[in-house]
Amino acid sequence: MKSTESLSFSNFKASKFSLRPHYLVVGQPIDHSLSPLMHNLSLRYHSIDAEYIAVELPPNSITDFVAWINNDNFLGCNITIPWKREFVQFPDQLSEEVLAVGAMNTLSKTDDGYTSKGDNTDIYGFKVPLLEYDNSLERGRAIIFGTGGASLAVQYALMEMDFEEIILVSRSPYSANPLNNSVFTEVVDYHQWQSFAEEAELFVNTTPLGMGARKDLSPVDAVDSDLLAGKICYDLIYNPITTEFLSLAESAGAKTIGGLDMLIHQGSRSFEIWTGHTFPIEKVRNVLLNYFSA
Template sequence: MKKWYAVIGNPIEHSMSPLMHSTWIEKEGKNASYIPVHVLPENLEAAVTSLKLLGCSGWNVTIPHKESIIPFLDEIDDTAAQMGAVNTVVRMQDGRYKGYNTDGLGFVRSLEEAVGIDHRHKSVLLIGAGGAARGIAFALKQTGYRQINIANRTISKAQAICDDLDIEAKALTLERASEDLDRYDIIIQTTAAGLNKSEFSMPIGLKRLSKTAIVADIVYNPMMTPFLKEAKRSGATIVTGLGMFIHQGALSYSYWMGSYPNAKDVEELLLRQIGGN
């Protein structure tokens, strides 16, 4: 029987997940398909119920459902529970649906693939305090990063992540982060800023950005977000969101299929599709 997989989110038309996973499915000769499903926040519970009833073999979860989906799943992996966010759902052999989080590890793999592993002792600033930020913060901690500060418009959300990390993390306002930006070696933009060019506004000012800083953005479409463009003009080393997208997807695929796909199989394809701008 043919299996089928999906990605749910709002918006969803920008997602390259169907292209990526369909390519891996075809290259590995799997009898499966992968589709995008647009789900509004108010319809999330009904959508999860429908996916279960229709026998979906698993799905990815993107903005803005990574945290709010948790109550509607049958089980949560310990790491995802600690992070408080799910981006991958797997149909288990007993028919129950279990949530995982591959965002954090996917990001760390992409960061260290781009700049190496010699930066774990350096100071990190996370911008945003949503599900992606939480997943990345925990993965950074697990990998050995210890100097992690989190800036967010609602500082209580950032503080909640800091409290759960159980390291000397600090919550900051966006204004304070902008003023102290030259203190940070690695800046990671985790909000949805840049997905919609017509509504884009810089999450923080980059006037005090150090030229030696590493600046990453988790948005991958467009690959060169306005945030990264500004950072590049300032002389910083930039890390696009494409690597994180590929690595988190490969981890999701391995949970579903039992085999880890070749990331290089989709990198050039996605680059052509998205472009460098």
């Protein structure tokens, strides 16, 4: 089995991997996940006898999977789209971040081996690459495209970083539910954000625009790309490395941050929670870059 292949949950249970210690990433779809590539390298680096497997989890398998959490060989898992909110109801304990955001991406077993805990390492993963610009950030206004679970994690991270104002851009602004926090937040549609752009210093794409079948799309139209000049533009998408949004931003003279570093750092925090070991970040980054250049 290759590092980037996945199994259905039923096939996983019938496989040899279920009989030995394992970590999982579950979602639907899951074929795109590069988490097995990162975590299996890290497990081998620390000589940990376990495997990390990508598992396709449809709605009708969730109850069965929750029971699997009690399996002695199950050591932890990552949760991705579309189950980050759904899984909040399952762990015995939830971190402060999960309680605030209402979404989790990491499930671990506590020291007693019988209880479970939910964490959100997306928040940490988002913040680390942005801190490279720490000295130049005024922490005034940020514009976030999208209002889903990933957007909530970004909102929480920006609140922790003391941003003063967040503008959320939504296709359905009247039904959007911003994170309840002390930061002034306004929700606008895709025809309104342009009037807030001049005083914004950070633009973040949390939508799927730019990946998969939507790889040629961007939350910012080409006609508006000049509004990104001199700003920091951050895309959570990591495949492709340079999305249409980032390409427009670079052409306009913006500083850009891709999703690959966020992927690495959220994975780093998950790995530390599970194993107590540090992630070999540079080795992981090199393997991922080689994967994309192959």
